Amino acid sequence: MDSRAGSARRVTVSPRTMLALFVGKLAAVMTRSLGKGGGTSLPGLLATRVQPHLVRELASQLQRGTIVVSGTNGKTTTSRMLASILTEAGVSVLRNASGSNLTRGVASALIARFDLWGTIRSEVSTFGLFEVDEAALPEVVELVQPSKLLLNNLFRDQLDRYGEVAMVARLWSKAIARLPAAAIVIANADDPLVAEVAVNNSECPLYFGISSVPDKGSTGEHASDVKTCPRCGGPIEYTLVTLGHLGHYRCSNCEFVRPEPVVCAENVRLRGIDGSDFTLAAGDVSASVHFPLPGLYNVYNALAAAAAATALGIDMSQIATALGNATAAFGRMERLEVDGHTVYLALAKNPAGLNEVMRTILQSSEKANLLMLLNDNTADGHDVSWIWDADVEMLAGHTGQVAFSGTRAPDMALRFKYAEVSDERGGKSRIELNTEAGLVHALAGLGAGEVLFVVPTYTAMLDVRGVLTRLGHVNPYWEE
Amino acid sequence: MRPTLHLVHLYPGLLNLYGDRGNIITLQKRCAWRGIELRVHQIGLGESLPPDPVDLYFMGGDQDREQTVVERDLRERHREAIQNHVSAGVPFLAVCGSYQLLQQYYRPAEGPELVGLGIIDAYTVHPGHDVPRCVGNIVVEWEGGTIVGFENHGGRTYLQAGAAPLGRVIQGHGNNGEDGFEGARTGNVFGTYVHGSLLPKNPAFADLLLHLALKPRYPDYELEPLDDSLEATAHDAAIRRARAMRG
Known part of the structure; x- marks a missing residue:
C-alpha cells in the first residue's frame, strides 16, 4: 500500500x-x-x-x-x-x-x-x-x-x-x-x-x-x-x-x-x-x-x-x-446486440426526454418496434401523469410491434390508445408488468435481424440492464 | 343527427401541469369514437369566450405563480358568463389549482389572498412550504364507483355548507387530509385534486361529463358504450399499485 x-x-x-x-x-x-x-x-x-x-x-x-x-x-x-x-x-x-x-x-x-x-x-x-x-x-x-x-x-x-x-x-x-x-x-x-x-x-x-x-x-x-x-x-x-x-x-x-x-x-x-x-x-x-x-x-x-x-x-x-469520439452513457440510446438483434436502450423519464427519444427513433426507423417500460418507483417519480404531456401522437403510423412493461405498463398502453398508436403487426399490444417477461416476449416477437427500441424510465432501465447482464449481453453499470 | 359539442378549455397555455392535457385528449377521443364532434376552444389570457353555445368547461392545474396571473383575468373577464352557464347546467371540470379558483378564496403560502369565483362554497389555505404537501396515489369512492389517480397539492380545502364532496377518500389525502372527503360537486360543477390524468383511467367520469354536456341541446342522445377493457385494466392496476405502495 x-x-x-x-x-x-x-x-x-x-x-x-x-x-x-x-x-x-x-x-x-x-x-x-x-x-x-x-x-x-x-x-x-x-x-x-x-x-x-x-x-x-x-x-x-x-x-x-x-x-x-x-x-x-x-x-x-x-x-x-x-x-x-x-x-x-x-x-x-x-x-x-x-x-x-x-x-x-x-x-x-x-x-x-x-x-x-x-x-x-x-x-x-x-x-x-x-x-x-x-x-x-x-x-x-x-x-x-x-x-x-x-x-x-x-x-x-x-x-x-x-x-x-x-x-x-x-x-x-x-x-x-x-x-x-x-x-x-x-x-x-x-x-x-x-x-x-x-x-x-x-x-x-x-x-x-x-x-x-x-x-x-x-x-x-x-x-x-x-x-x-x-x-x-x-x-x-x-x-x-x-x-x-x-x-x-x-x-x-x-x-x-x-x-x-x-x-x-x-x-x-x-x-x-x-x-x-x-x-x-x-x-x-x-x-x-x-x-x-x-x-x-x-x-x-x-x-x-x-x-x-x-x-x-x-x-x-x-x-x-x-x-x-463520444459514446452513449449506459441506457442513453445505447446500442446493444442481443440474440442477433440490435437493441437500443433509450432512457426517457420526462415529457421533454420522451419527445426527443421518439423524434430520434422516427428519424432512424420507418416502422419502429417498441418496448415501452414505465415504472413508478421513487427514482422514477410516483406520478406517471407526465406521459400525457409527451407528444406520443407523432408515432402514429410509424410503429411495428408495440409492447408495454413495468409497474405502470397499463397507463402507458392507455396513452398509446388515446394517441391512436397501435401495434401495426395486427396483434393486441402486450402488457406485461414484469420487465424480464416483457423483454423476453418483445425479443421473441421480432423477425430476423429486426431492431428493437426499448424505452424505459430510470429504474426500468436498471431492471433491463440487470436482465441483460444476467444473460451476458452487457457489463454491470458500475464497471463502466 | 351527429351532435357537435363546444368545450371551452381555459388558459391551456398556463394551466397544463400534471398531464391535464390527458383529460382533453380523452374527451376528444371518446367523442370521436362515437361520431360526436367536439370543438375545443382554447381561451388564453385576455381572450374572450366563444359565442354560445358552450357545452362544457375544463380548467387545469398549475404552479402558484401562474395562478396569480390567471385569477384576475378569470374574475374580470369571465365571471358573469361562467356563472350564467353553470347555473343553466353546463358542466365544468376544474382540477387542482383551478378547483381552488372556483372557491370563495385561496390563501397562498406567501403573497396576497386570491379571491375565487365563489361557484363552489369552499375555501383553501396553504399551510406554508414547511408543511408536507399532499402527494401520492389517491383512490376515491363516488357515485360512479371508484376514481383513481394522483394528487399533489400544498393547499388544504375545506367545504362549506353549500358544497357537497365529490367522494370519500379510500386512500390518500383528498381535500385536506382530515375529513376524508375529496373534491366537490355543486350542480354540474366538479372540482377535484385528482390528476394523473383524471379522465383516461376513469372513463365513467369522462362519460358523465359528456352526458351532462349533451343534455341541454341533445336531450335524447344516448352515449353509445365503448370498449373500455384497457381503461378498466389500467384503473384496476392503479388501485392495486396504490395499495402496494401504501404498504
Whole structure:
C-alpha cells in the first residue's frame, strides 16, 4: 500500500475520518462480495454517518479542483463527455457513479480513491467531477466547495418529489450562494429558468447555448415548462425553440432576455440516430464537430461539457476531438446486440426526454418496434401523469410491434390508445408488468435481424440492464 | 343527427401541469369514437369566450405563480358568463389549482389572498412550504364507483355548507387530509385534486361529463358504450399499485 506514498502527499486526517474510511471500504467490499451492486451508495452512507465532514475533508484535497454537474436531463452524458475530454488532456478524474448522485454517492466515490490514511491514490493531481441530483445540490455544494458549478437544464421531472419547477430553482439559488467566492457558474443560456437563476445569483456566469439550427423554428411543444417570464410573469416570446422550453427567448414585458453565450454550437445539422454536425465556437476560436450522439439534447450535453472544459483551460481542438469520439452513457440510446438483434436502450423519464427519444427513433426507423417500460418507483417519480404531456401522437403510423412493461405498463398502453398508436403487426399490444417477461416476449416477437427500441424510465432501465447482464449481453453499470 | 359539442378549455397555455392535457385528449377521443364532434376552444389570457353555445368547461392545474396571473383575468373577464352557464347546467371540470379558483378564496403560502369565483362554497389555505404537501396515489369512492389517480397539492380545502364532496377518500389525502372527503360537486360543477390524468383511467367520469354536456341541446342522445377493457385494466392496476405502495 505504501508503494505510492512517495509520490502522493501525506495528509493528516482525524482518527474519526480514518474510522469512516475504514467503515466505507469495508461496506464496499461487503456489497461487492454479496453481489448487491457496485458499492456506489452504501459505503458513503455509512461513512458519512461516522464522519459527517468526510466529503468536505477529502474533496478539499483534490488539487485540480472540482466541478459539480446538475440538471434535470443529461447529467450522466455530460459528465461522461467531460471526463473523456479531461482524461485525453492528461488530467486524472475522480467521478461518482451515475445514478448515485446524492451526497452518499459522492462520498462513496471519494472513499474508493483515498486510502485508509486519507491520502489520495494517484500520482498526478486529480480533478473531482460529481454529477448531482437537482434537489441535493445545496447540500453537496456546501460539502464539496467546488471551483465550478455546471447547470445544464431544468425540466419538469418528478414533481411529486420536488414540488414545482420553481422550487428547484429556489434550491439552485441556495446552492450558488454556498459556492466559494472564486467559483465559476457555467449555465445554459437557452434555458430561461437556468439563466434566471445564474444571472441573479452569480457574478459572471459562463454561458453556453445553441446559436442556430437550420431545421428548427419558433413552434413550441406541449411539454414546455415555461409559459411566463420567470422574472416578471409576463408573456415570453421565442424566435427559436430547440426543445421543450429551451431556445432563444425574450420577455415582452420586462428586460429579461436570453444572455449571450460564450461557448456556442453553430449551424447544428441533425443526422438522426447517427448524431449531428456542428461548429463549436468560443470567442474567435472554433472547431467543427462530427458528433456521434443523437438529438439536440445531446448537443446541449456536449456544449455543457465543452464549456466546462474551456473554463479548465483545455484547447478547443482537443475538446472537438474528444466530442467526436463520444459514446452513449449506459441506457442513453445505447446500442446493444442481443440474440442477433440490435437493441437500443433509450432512457426517457420526462415529457421533454420522451419527445426527443421518439423524434430520434422516427428519424432512424420507418416502422419502429417498441418496448415501452414505465415504472413508478421513487427514482422514477410516483406520478406517471407526465406521459400525457409527451407528444406520443407523432408515432402514429410509424410503429411495428408495440409492447408495454413495468409497474405502470397499463397507463402507458392507455396513452398509446388515446394517441391512436397501435401495434401495426395486427396483434393486441402486450402488457406485461414484469420487465424480464416483457423483454423476453418483445425479443421473441421480432423477425430476423429486426431492431428493437426499448424505452424505459430510470429504474426500468436498471431492471433491463440487470436482465441483460444476467444473460451476458452487457457489463454491470458500475464497471463502466 | 351527429351532435357537435363546444368545450371551452381555459388558459391551456398556463394551466397544463400534471398531464391535464390527458383529460382533453380523452374527451376528444371518446367523442370521436362515437361520431360526436367536439370543438375545443382554447381561451388564453385576455381572450374572450366563444359565442354560445358552450357545452362544457375544463380548467387545469398549475404552479402558484401562474395562478396569480390567471385569477384576475378569470374574475374580470369571465365571471358573469361562467356563472350564467353553470347555473343553466353546463358542466365544468376544474382540477387542482383551478378547483381552488372556483372557491370563495385561496390563501397562498406567501403573497396576497386570491379571491375565487365563489361557484363552489369552499375555501383553501396553504399551510406554508414547511408543511408536507399532499402527494401520492389517491383512490376515491363516488357515485360512479371508484376514481383513481394522483394528487399533489400544498393547499388544504375545506367545504362549506353549500358544497357537497365529490367522494370519500379510500386512500390518500383528498381535500385536506382530515375529513376524508375529496373534491366537490355543486350542480354540474366538479372540482377535484385528482390528476394523473383524471379522465383516461376513469372513463365513467369522462362519460358523465359528456352526458351532462349533451343534455341541454341533445336531450335524447344516448352515449353509445365503448370498449373500455384497457381503461378498466389500467384503473384496476392503479388501485392495486396504490395499495402496494401504501404498504
